Ligand SMILES: Nc1ncnc2c1ncn2[C@@H]1O[C@H](COP(=O)(O)OP(=O)(O)OP(=O)(O)O)[C@@H](O)[C@H]1O
Ligand code: SF4
């Protein structure tokens with residue numbers, strides 16, 4: 176990978192002050208109709224993929240969005256990039272409401288918000304050369320960079336750590352990690368302000384993941400591009416994101432600064448996710464001091480989520496109130512500003528080991544007891 180980036184001049188320095196809200200999402204909802212019945216198919220239910228989330232991504236910030244499979248992360252990313260229409264709620268970009276913006280109104284904004292997809296194999300056209308793939312967005316948007324498009328593509332290839340001489344090669348001539356770099360170069364072609372990266376490394380070999388995360392981090396820091404980084408576990412976003420939101424069944428259940436979330440989590444689900452994170456740098460005694468929670472069993476269906484708190488069917492602290500009242504996402508006393516938690520009976524703000532492990536799956540617990548008896 177090249178160490179020196181070729182940096183374009185920063186655009187709109189005045190309006191792009193770091194820390195200013197770039198993207199704001201309020202009470203965002205996306206329900207997908209479920210069709211059934213014969214001979215006449217009608218709507219028999221709704222998949223509550225995203226069910227009233229609030230998020231703010233600031234200029235130049237890296238924001239991590241984490242949760243198990245099916246909790247609504249990709250749907251959120253697709254709503255933000257306007258690939259999907261929301262059922263309800265509001266999306267603002269630089270203070271402008273773009274929820275119902277027309278194609279024409281969106282045109283200038285579209286180039287500023289780009290997406291990187293999980294699967295670098297499926298997201299590149301196999302019949303186009305790398306040069307064509309990366310210059311495509313410039314062509315569509317009528318962008319004519321100084322020195323021409325080809326020169327800019329070669330610069331971009333260099334930025335993402337690929338050989339500029341490979342301009343005329345096809346995607347199949349590259350490895351998975353290299354293809355993801357091509358995806359990054361394509362996303363950078365329009366000098367975006369926000370990149371939604373939907374599990375950009377989970378399809379890659381573990382040994383390659385760190386390299387691509389490093390590249391994204393470099394891009395984020397040196398080009399000042401804001402990121403919404405989607406991942407299914409907390410390990411990947413730990414070193415990348417300044418703020419993190421945890422999703423469960425279409426809701427944000429905890430959000431806050433990285434340190435606050437990783438060292439002082441309050442929601443039982445965040446505790447469970449953190450205790451499942453394999454930490455390479457934690458060994459021996461230190462590992463023994465960390466709490467262990469085995470979160471087993473399936474996430475309930477988003478077609479008929481549990482009443483009250485959606486996590487209650489898997490929560491070891493659940494009480495009657497959890498079934499009858501949905502916990503609001505609020506700042507608990509003693510927490511840092513901006514660290515919000517949705518739980519009636521939050522955990523202590525620590526990740527130290529408990530007296531006992533928590534094993535949530537009865538079948539797993541029985542197996543383990545059996546093994547201990549042997
Ligand atoms: N186009 C669609 N039509 C119907 N249901 C959908 C559609 N897209 C997503 N869903 C459903 O919405 C829910 C959320 O899906 P989404 O892809 O956003 O989850 P995710 O958190 O990205 O999961 P993963 O980690 O597996 O990528 C799932 O139950 C999914 O089946
Ligand atoms: S509200 Fe109740 S069920 Fe939900 S996470 Fe908190 S304690 Fe568990």
Ligand SMILES: [Mg+2]
Nearest residue numbers: 248249250373
């Ligand atoms: Mg997804």
